[in-house]
Amino acid sequence: MNSYNGIMVYVEFGENGLLPITRQLLGCGRKIADELGEPLSAVIVGSKGIEEGSDAAQLGADTVYIVEHELLRQYRTETYVAALEQLVRQQRPTALLMGQTYVGRDLAPSLAFRLETIAVLDCIALEIDHASRVLLLTKPVCGGNAVATFTSMYYPQIITIRDKAMLPMEPSFGKNAHVVHFAVSLEPRSFKTRLIKKVKEEGEGLRLEEAAVIISGGRGIGGAEGFRQLHETAAILHAAVGGSRPACDNRGVAPNRQIGITGKIVSPDLYIAVGISGSIQQMSGCGQAKRIVAINKDPDAPIFKYADFGVVGDWKKVFPSFSAKLKELVS
Amino acid sequence: MKMIVCVKQVPDPQASSTGTKVDVAAKRVIVPHGTPPVMSPYDESALEAALKIKDVHGGHVTVMSVGKNLARPVLRKALASGADELILLEDNTFDQLDSYATASILAAAIREIGTFDLILCGRQAADTDAGQVGSGLAELLHIPCVTVACGIELGEEKVNVTRIVSDGYEVIEVMLPALVTVSSEIGELRYPKLKDLQAAQKMPIVVRNAGQLGIDVASLMKLNLVSLSPPQHRNVQCCMISAETPEIAGEHLALTMRGAGLI
Numbered sequence: 097m098n099s100y101n102g103i104m105v106y107v108e109f110g111e112n113g114l115l116p117i118t119r120q121l122l123g124c125g126r127k128i129a130d131e132l133g134e135p136l137s138a139v140i141v142g143s144k145g146i147e148e149g150s151d152a153a154q155l156g157a158d159t160v161y162i163v164e165h166e167l168l169r170q171y172r173t174e175t176y177v178a179a180l181e182q183l184v185r186q187q188r189p190t191a192l193l194m195g196q197t198y199v200g201r202d203l204a205p206s207l208a209f210r211l212e213t214i215a216v217l218d219c220i221a222l223e224i225d226h227a228s229r230v231l232l233l234t235k236p237v238c239g240g241n242a243v244a245t246f247t248s249m250y251y252p253q254i255i256t257i258r259d260k261a262m263l264p265m266e267p268s269f270g271k272n273a274h275v276v277h278f279a280v281s282l283e284p285r286s287f288k289t290r291l292i293k294k295v296k297e298e299g300e301g302l303r304l305e306e307a308a309v310i311i312s313g314g315r316g317i318g319g320a321e322g323f324r325q326l327h328e329t330a331a332i333l334h335a336a337v338g339g340s341r342p343a344c345d346n347r348g349v350a351p352n353r354q355i356g357i358t359g360k361i362v363s364p365d366l367y368i369a370v371g372i373s374g375s376i377q378q379m380s381g382c383g384q385a386k387r388i389v390a391i392n393k394d395p396d397a398p399i400f401k402y403a404d405f406g407v408v409g410d411w412k413k414v415f416p417s418f419s420a421k422l423k424e425l426v427s
Numbered sequence: 428m429k430m431i432v433c434v435k436q437v438p439d440p441q442a443s444s445t446g447t448k449v450d451v452a453a454k455r456v457i458v459p460h461g462t463p464p465v466m467s468p469y470d471e472s473a474l475e476a477a478l479k480i481k482d483v484h485g486g487h488v489t490v491m492s493v494g495k496n497l498a499r500p501v502l503r504k505a506l507a508s509g510a511d512e513l514i515l516l517e518d519n520t521f522d523q524l525d526s527y528a529t530a531s532i533l534a535a536a537i538r539e540i541g542t543f544d545l546i547l548c549g550r551q552a553a554d555t556d557a558g559q560v561g562s563g564l565a566e567l568l569h570i571p572c573v574t575v576a577c578g579i580e581l582g583e584e585k586v587n588v589t590r591i592v593s594d595g596y597e598v599i600e601v602m603l604p605a606l607v608t609v610s611s612e613i614g615e616l617r618y619p620k621l622k623d624l625q626a627a628q629k630m631p632i633v634v635r636n637a638g639q640l641g642i643d644v645a646s647l648m649k650l651n652l653v654s655l656s657p658p659q660h661r662n663v664q665c666c667m668i669s670a671e672t673p674e675i676a677g678e679h680l681a682l683t684m685r686g687a688g689l690i
């Protein structure tokens with residue numbers, strides 16, 4: 097066997113505390129750790145005050161590492177890789193789990209190569225092969241046309257996991273973790289990047305991550321003018337508005353509202369696709385929705401293979417009456 | 428300004444996915460017959476980013492591709508679009524490579540070149556969806572890396588990179604030499620003119636194999652592909668709503684959704 101031991105979870109915060117993906121990682125991490133008979137730890141990286149977030153300690157980890165430094169106030173690839181490199185080299189976990197978030201997909205590969213190991217990103221399943229005790233890492237490839245399962249003999253394994261692929265840790269777990277402050281040394285002069293501007297651009301309405309209903313527009317909607325109507329309807333349904341890649345490229349919606357394999361991966365209760373063809377790259381980012389409704393003028397559009405309910409027609413004609421009826425029904 | 432763009436050849440990802448099959452035994456994706464190879468779309472954007480810099484500031488653009496049986500016409504398109512040099516890292520063993528092996532081969536070839544200012548990669552290849560080779564290559568070369576760029580602006584011995592993050596965007600200043608991975612927002616690759624396509628046919632191509640690069644693929648691979656299977660699709664039968672007019676169909680859709688408890 098190898099000399100690596102333990103499952104480590106990288107903790108991320110949003111505006112409302114722990115990101116849901118972090119709870120899911122802790123849930124999955126606990127399960128894997130128990131099966132391997134290894135401890136579970138969580139790591140929080142940031143600057144002063146991050147311990148406030150250590151209610152992660154209540155979520156089933158045996159140890160919580162707090163990595164705090166002035167240079168870690170905001171996420172930056174270089175500083176975070178340097179900090180985590182130090183912790184991981186000392187702790188030697190079997191695996192480090194991160195969310196497939198904007199941070200995770202940037203951090204995981206750099207850290208893996210720094211540690212001369214390998215990362216597997218965007219996993220949708222994580223299991224143990226009981227005979228060999230190696231991790232089976234499953235992820236979509238080819239834009240979602242296939243699903244690959246990988247193993248590796250290199251440790252620690254750096255793994256990012258897709259949102260909602262795993263069940264979250266029970267909030268009632270209530271175990272109190274041992275909190276360890278891990279001191280890192282960072283040399284400012286060794287860093288070659290500098291954050292010079294950070295701009296919030298949320299787009300209007302609910303965020304994709306928070307919405308139970310998403311209305312998504314594609315190239316068929318055109319630009320911002322067409323999206324106005326989707327926004328109005330979204331307000332009625334308490335829905336968030338997203339778009340396909342062409343819709344974002346046409347500035348119909350903000351770029352961080354792109355849904356799909358290279359945008360945000362969502363799994364709402366209801367996904368309403370308007371003027372979207374249903375390409376594999378788009379659908380592998382929303383195909384986990386409980387219900388899908390599609391409006392498209394092309395009866396052969398692939399979206400109808402995924403949809404529960406569909407209307408073939410010009411959205412400019414179908415959508416206004418659809419929206420008006422919805423308004424009447426929900427009010 | 429010396430730029431290197433890493434371009435992967437992939438089966439056209441925009442080809443119909445209904446005809447795409449998985450050969451479970453061979454652990455390979457079988458694309459519909461006649462699907463042409465193309466440059467991976469984000470790599471085309473990476474090339475466009477380099478050419479935009481060259482338009483304004485001048486410079487030299489080298490395109491590099493790793494693979495087995497690389498299609499010359501596909502990669503010559505890079506020359507026709509405005510790249511100055513094409514280096515193919517081609518060998519029968521350069522097949523089904525993992526990110527570590529690919530990045531190591533690129534790193535070996537880049538060390539042979541010696542100096543460079545900026546390396547550009549796509550944010551992820553359309554076949555692997557790995558999203559690692561760019562970051563990995565930067566680590567192997569000990570240079571900084573900024574991922575998923577939607578804008579690149581050249582300054583004095585540095586570039587400013589705009590990148591999309593979950594709640595907006597950020598601008599990162601990075602000292603050169605550096606590596607930047609590029610997203611589609613940079614723009615699509617320009618369309619080459621006919622005369623440039625013809626001229627590109629006559630431009631020389633450099634080809635290097637594993638032996639010349641001192642590469643042993645087997646010793647570099649860190650991932651084993653255990654199995655490859657078709658994706659699980661939603662198993663649904665779409666209930667199509669039709670009516671005399673599209674306006675009425677819209678109303679019926681809303682009513683049906685209410686009936687099914689969706690709203």
Ligand SMILES: Cc1cc2nc3c(=O)[nH]c(=O)nc-3n(C[C@H](O)[C@H](O)[C@H](O)COP(=O)(O)OP(=O)(O)OC[C@H]3O[C@@H](n4cnc5c(N)ncnc54)[C@H](O)[C@@H]3O)c2cc1C
Nearest residue numbers: 314315316340341356357358359371373378393394410411
């Ligand atoms: C590596 C890679 C990654 C990618 N990642 C993503 C990703 O994350 N997200 C993503 O979305 N795409 C992604 N793509 C792009 C993807 O392949 C498709 O090109 C894209 O999803 C198509 O978007 P669309 O459906 O809006 O446009 P189109 O495919 O052009 O479809 C437009 C649809 O609108 C319909 N339409 C037009 N006019 C009307 C009208 N008046 N009324 C009703 N319907 C109308 C048409 O019938 C058509 O079906 C990626 C591609 C690659 C190669």
Ligand SMILES: Nc1ncnc2c1ncn2[C@@H]1O[C@H](COP(=O)(O)O)[C@@H](O)[C@H]1O
Nearest residue numbers: 433434493548549551552557558559560
């Ligand atoms: N075989 C290859 N040849 C040249 N560049 C490659 C190759 N594989 C990957 N790359 C580059 O690395 C990026 C990311 O690839 P990946 O990590 O496989 O998703 C691609 O967009 C290319 O720019």
